[in-house]
Amino acid sequence: MTFPTIPGDGPLPVVLVGAGLMGQAWMRMLQTSPDADLVGLVDLDQELAHSAAAELGYDGLVIGTSVSDVASRSGAKAVINVTVPRAHVPVTLEAVFAGLPVLCEKPLAPTVGEALAIVAAAEASGQLVVTSQNRRFYDSLASYRQAVAEVSPLALLTTDFAREAHFPGFRETMRHPLLVDMAVHAFDVSRYLLLDDPVSVWCETFNPSWSWFDGDTVATAVFEFAGGVRYRYTGSWTTRGLVTSWNGSWRAAGEHGTATWDGEREVRVERADATRSLPGTGHSVVTSSGLSAPMAAGGAEEIAGSLADFVDALRTGRTPESEVHSNVHSLAMVEAAVRSADTGERVHFDDVLEEGHREALALDLPEAVASALAGWGSARAAVDRVAVGS
Ligand SMILES: NC(=O)c1ccc[n+]([C@@H]2O[C@H](COP(=O)([O-])OP(=O)(O)OC[C@H]3O[C@@H](n4cnc5c(N)ncnc54)[C@H](O)[C@@H]3O)[C@@H](O)[C@H]2O)c1
Numbered sequence: 001m002t003f004p005t006i007p008g009d010g011p012l013p014v015v016l017v018g019a020g021l022m023g024q025a026w027m028r029m030l031q032t033s034p035d036a037d038l039v040g041l042v043d044l045d046q047e048l049a050h051s052a053a054a055e056l057g058y059d060g061l062v063i064g065t066s067v068s069d070v071a072s073r074s075g076a077k078a079v080i081n082v083t084v085p086r087a088h089v090p091v092t093l094e095a096v097f098a099g100l101p102v103l104c105e106k107p108l109a110p111t112v113g114e115a116l117a118i119v120a121a122a123e124a125s126g127q128l129v130v131t132s133q134n135r136r137f138y139d140s141l142a143s144y145r146q147a148v149a150e151v152s153p154l155a156l157l158t159t160d161f162a163r164e165a166h167f168p169g170f171r172e173t174m175r176h177p178l179l180v181d182m183a184v185h186a187f188d189v190s191r192y193l194l195l196d197d198p199v200s201v202w203c204e205t206f207n208p209s210w211s212w213f214d215g216d217t218v219a220t221a222v223f224e225f226a227g228g229v230r231y232r233y234t235g236s237w238t239t240r241g242l243v244t245s246w247n248g249s250w251r252a253a254g255e256h257g258t259a260t261w262d263g264e265r266e267v268r269v270e271r272a273d274a275t276r277s278l279p280g281t282g283h284s285v286v287t288s289s290g291l292s293a294p295m296a297a298g299g300a301e302e303i304a305g306s307l308a309d310f311v312d313a314l315r316t317g318r319t320p321e322s323e324v325h326s327n328v329h330s331l332a333m334v335e336a337a338v339r340s341a342d343t344g345e346r347v348h349f350d351d352v353l354e355e356g357h358r359e360a361l362a363l364d365l366p367e368a369v370a371s372a373l374a375g376w377g378s379a380r381a382a383v384d385r386v387a388v389g390s
Contacts, residue, residue, distance in 0.1 A: 001122065001123050001126070002126070002387070002388055002389065002390040003101065003122075003126060003127055003128035003314075003317075003387055003388075003389055003390065004126065004236055004389070004390060005103070005128075005269070005315065005316065005317045005389040005390065006077055006078075006101075006314045007314070007315070007326070008313060009315065011033065011034060011035055011036050011037045012035065012036045012037070012078055012218045012311050012314065013036070013039040013074065013075055013076045013077050013078075014028070014030075014036045014037065014038060014039065014040075014077070014078045014079065014080055015038075015039065015040035015041070015042060015062075015067060015071050015074060015076040015078075015079050015080070015100075016041050016042070016079075016080045016082060017037055017041075017042040017047070017064065017067050017079060017080070017081050017083055017089075017091050017095075018043060018081065018082035018083040018084075018278075019041055019043040019044070019049045019052040019053075019250075019297055020043075020049050020082070020083075020084075021267075021292060022046070022082050022105060023043070023052070023082040025303065026080060026285050027041075027052060027053075027056050027058065028056060028081055029045075029303050029304050029307070030268065030307075031056070031057075032305060033280075033306050033307060035300075035304075035307050036078075036080075036307055036311060037313075038058065038072070039061065039062060039074040039075060039329050040061060040062040040063070040070040040071060040074035040076050041053055041058075041062070041063045041070070042059050042063075042064055042065060042066065042067050042070050043065070044065055046064075046065065047061070047366050049063050050063060051065065054136075056303075057347030059264065060223055060294075061074075062074035065139050066094075066095060067091055067094050067098070068080055068095070068098035069093050069096055070094070071098060071100055072098070075100075077100070077211075078100055078101045078102070078311075078314065079091075079092075079095040079100050079101070079102045079103070079252065080102075080103045080104075080105065080132075080308075081103070081104040081105060082105045083105075085086070085107055085109065086102055086110055087305070088104055088105075088108060088109050088110075088114075088118070089109055089117055089118060092118050092121065092129060093106055093117075093118070093121050093365075093366065093369065094122050094123060095127075095369075096125035096127040096129060096248050096338050097121070097333070097366070098124050099127070100124075100127065101127045101128040101129065101130075101310075101314060102127070102128075102129045102130070103130050103131075103132055103306065103307065103310045104118075104130070104131055104132065104133050104324075105131075105132050106132060106133055106134075106184060106185075106188075106330075107131075107180075107184055107197065107331055107334070108131045108324060108331055109331070111356065111359065112328065112335050112352055112353065112358040112359070112361070113212070113285050113355075113356040113357070113359025113362075113363065114269045114357075114359075115324070115327075115328050115331050115356070116153075116353075116357055116360040116373065116382070116383075117195065117360045117363055117369060117381065118219065118324055118361075118378060119325055119328060119368075119382065120360070120365075120369045120372040120373040120382075121154070121189065121311070121366075121368075121372075122324055122325075122370040122387070123364075123372045124366075124368040124369050124371075125368070127363050128313060128314060128320075128322070128323070128387060128389075129143060129309075129324045130306075130310050130320050130322055130324065131322045131324060131327040131330075132303060132306035132307075132310075132322070133188045133306065133322045133327070133330065133385060134302045134303045134305065134306050135185040135186075135188070135189060135247060135302070135304075136188065136189060136305070136306075136321055136322065137249075137299065137300065137301050137302055137305025137306060137309070138191050138269055138301055138302070138305075139299050139301065139305075140261065140265050140266070140300065141189065141192075141247075142195070142262065143267045144250065144259065144261040144264060144267045145192065145193055146266050147252075147259035147261075147268075147269045148193050148194075148206045148252045148254075148257065148259050148351060150252045150256065150257070150271060151252060151253075151254035151255070151256045151257040151258060151259050151269065151271065151272075152252075152255070152256065153229075153242050153254055153255050154194070154225075154229045154233065154253065154254040154255075154281060155229065155230070155250055155252075155253055155254065155255075156229065156230050156231075156233045156252070156253045157193065157194060157229060157230075157232075157233070157251070157252045157253075158188060158192065158232045158233070158234075158250070158251045158252075159186045159189075159190070159232075159235070159248040159249070159250055160234050160235075160244060160248055160249045161182070161234070161235035161236070161244055161248035161249075161250075162235070162236050162239035162240055162242070162243050162244045163232070163236070163237055163243050163244070163246065164237070164238065164239050164240060164243060165182075165217075165237040165238075166212070169211070169296045172212065172213050172214060173214050173215070174213075174214075175214075175216070175338075176205060176215055176216055176219075176220070176338050176341065177213055177214040177215050177216075177217060177237065178216065178217050178237045179203075179216075179219055179334055179337050179338055179341070180235070180334055180338065181338070182235065183219065183221075183233060183235055183334065184330060184331070184333070184334050185247070186233055186235070186247070186248055186291075186346075187233070187330055187333035187334060187335075187337075188322070188327075188330040189247070189250075190223070190231045190333075190370045191234075191329060191330060191333075192321070193252070194225055194229055194251075195203065196225045196226050196227045196229065197226055197329045197349070198223040198224060198225050198226070198227065198231070198329070198332075198333060198336075198349055199224055199225065199226050199348065199349055199350075200223070200224045200336075200346055200347060200349065201221055201222065201223045201224070201333065201336045201337050201340050201346065201347055202221070202222050202340055202345075202346045202347075203219060203220065203221035203222075203337040203338075203340040203341045203346075203347075204219070204220055204335075205219040205220075205339060205341040206218055206342075207238075208238055209282070210240075211238045212238070212240065213237065213238065213247075216341070217234050217236060217237040218233070218235070218236045218237075219233070219236075219337070219338045219341065220232070220233070220234045221233045221340070226322045228351050231255040235248070235322070244263060244265065244321070245262055245263030245264045246262050247261075247263030247264070247373075249262055250259070250262075250263065250335075251261055255272070256271060256272050257269060257271035257272045258270050259268050269383075279324050288305075290322055296356050297359075301351075301378050304324075306321075308319050313389065314389070316389065317388055317389020317390065318389070319386055319387055319388055322385075323387045325332070325382070325383050325384070325385050325386065325387060326383070326386075328353070328356075328383045329349075329383065330347055331384050332352045332353060332356070335352055335356075336348075336349060336352045339352070352366070352379055353378075353379040353383065354378065354379055354380070355384075356378035356379060357373070357376065357378070360373050361373055361374065361389075
């Protein structure tokens with residue numbers, strides 16, 4: 001699909017929808033952003049919107065409850081959707097059919113079916129829609145991607161994630177809090193590193209006796225990617241001691257060596273850049289150069305990185321990270337892992353995508369979105385499309 005580019009080079013005027021916890025983090029970041037100017041704020045809770053604007057020192061913001069109304073009164077050219085996941089579909093649909101591109105907080109939608117409805121709405125409206133996967137945007141992760149390429153082709157990519165998480169509220173009563181609320185970040189980063197998408201997954205979850213959550217806080221999932229790499233994720237939210245970073249500890253093992261990332265600043269590579277035969281055994285061993293990957297530096301990180309990528313795509317027409325067609329694969333990794341954990345079966349992504357398509361066709365959606373969905377030969381073919389600017 002093609003989306004309209006927005007010529008110009010100054011900060012893009014934007015409306016933010018959702019003035020809650022994360023919305024206020026976006027408002028703080030936008031105060032110093034070179035990429036966007038906050039001109040409007042939308043929340044169903046008007047008292048919250050007004051108090052957040054006042055507390056953060058925003059004067060003259062257009063504030064209201066309707067994204068199309070606030071956008072037209074404020075002159076905004078794009079929308080940042082930081083509402084709760086169940087509001088991502090209605091808010092994003094209202095924005096794109098008002099002619100506005102959208103940057104939407106993760107997860108794109110609560111289910112793959114609803115995410116596919118957003119993909120169809122992007123196509124029907126011709127607007128760019130991008131998921132903000134902020135954990136793709138770290139200088140050290142960019143270095144790690146370089147290091148992974150150096151040691152590829154890979155056999156195995158692994159993440160070990162261990163935290164003691166205390167989030168009083170809805171997470172403590174979810175069935176799969178770790179997989180749904182946290183693992184999506186690591187799953188998405190695996191696609192970023194491998195430049196590939198998964199085809200199947202096996203996953204097991206459980207909850208230790210000392211857990212303060214109702215649902216499962218420990219999970220191990222093994223994904224097979226289309227190119228054959230296995231990605232193994234092991235995570236825990238009820239770890240006592242020796243925790244990892246919030247991004248987890250990563251290891252990539254390939255034909256040309258091994259690369260690790262501590263999820264913060266340290267990237268290490270041991271390259272098998274020479275092989276030596278062991279006399280008389282027919283075996284060879286690798287010798288290591290002990291090379292450290294050079295650090296990329298100076299890129300915008302986390303949500304500022306998501307925003308910079310989104311605005312650059314609108315200015316130049318290039319395909320951004322996590323454009324929604326492609327991002328459906330990250331959401332599908334969560335849904336497929338949950339399904340495998342619940343059934344004990346290996347789950348295939350083609351099945352998750354086609355069932356999501358059937359679910360989307362049954363939703364109550366605007367005619368243009370429903371007919372875009374009905375026109376897809378298969379969900380797999382649809383999500384493999386690439387969006388570029390015209
Ligand atoms: N990327 C990250 O690291 C990260 C961290 C936390 C939250 N999030 C994501 O950010 C989003 C928001 O989370 P939060 O913690 O700020 O939630 P929150 O409940 O604190 O705030 C959400 C706000 O959205 C408003 N809202 C709900 N429906 C609306 C609608 N239809 N129109 C306008 N406003 C509406 C609510 O009134 C509320 O003020 C979620 O998608 C969440 O997963 C991301």
